[in-house]
Amino acid sequence: MASDSEGSTQTDSDSLVQRRIEAKVIQGLGLESQAIKVGGVEFQFDGVSASGDRLVEVYAGTGHLKSAQRMKLSQDILKLVLFEKLMQAQTPGVTFKKQIAVVDPAIHQELSLQEHRSWKNMAFEAFGVEVILHELGSEDRQALVEAKERQGYRFKKK
Numbered sequence: 001m002a003s004d005s006e007g008s009t010q011t012d013s014d015s016l017v018q019r020r021i022e023a024k025v026i027q028g029l030g031l032e033s034q035a036i037k038v039g040g041v042e043f044q045f046d047g048v049s050a051s052g053d054r055l056v057e058v059y060a061g062t063g064h065l066k067s068a069q070r071m072k073l074s075q076d077i078l079k080l081v082l083f084e085k086l087m088q089a090q091t092p093g094v095t096f097k098k099q100i101a102v103v104d105p106a107i108h109q110e111l112s113l114q115e116h117r118s119w120k121n122m123a124f125e126a127f128g129v130e131v132i133l134h135e136l137g138s139e140d141r142q143a144l145v146e147a148k149e150r151q152g153y154r155f156k157k158k
Helices: 004-028 067-090 105-110 119-126 138-150
Strands: 032-038 041-048 054-059 097-102 129-133
Touching: 004 032, 004 041, 004 054, 004 138, 032 067, 041 067, 054 067, 067 097, 067 119, 067 129, 105 129, 119 129
Parallel strands: 054 097, 097 129
Antiparallel strands: 032 041, 041 054
16 A cells, blocks of 8 residues: 555656646647736736737646536636736737637537537637647657546546
């Protein structure tokens, strides 16, 4: 049986896998992580374009979305929309390309309003947040699946 410290080390390692993949996605999209302060609040974005008009949050998960993952995506939508609204109060008419990047085609499909009509999926469209797919290479996908399995997630074999 693994000790608590070994379990903690494994969880840290799994989190590193996820952060490494998120960083690769951001790099692949030609963006950089950035904190932007507006309205006295700092917003940390996974990716921002050099021109500052594109904001991206990454969801580096695989498999079916559970309640906690849907909540994370809802919070990402809220963050993107609130930031834009606060910026519009300072600079009327300013807009941003707001995106959520996912790495799993099944999740991309699950978040499609055409495939799954739900109020959360409707929120993407209503608030102008685009869900984009940034597919992983086979090695990165396998590392992510293995990390998630160690965290207790189970995947169907294809």
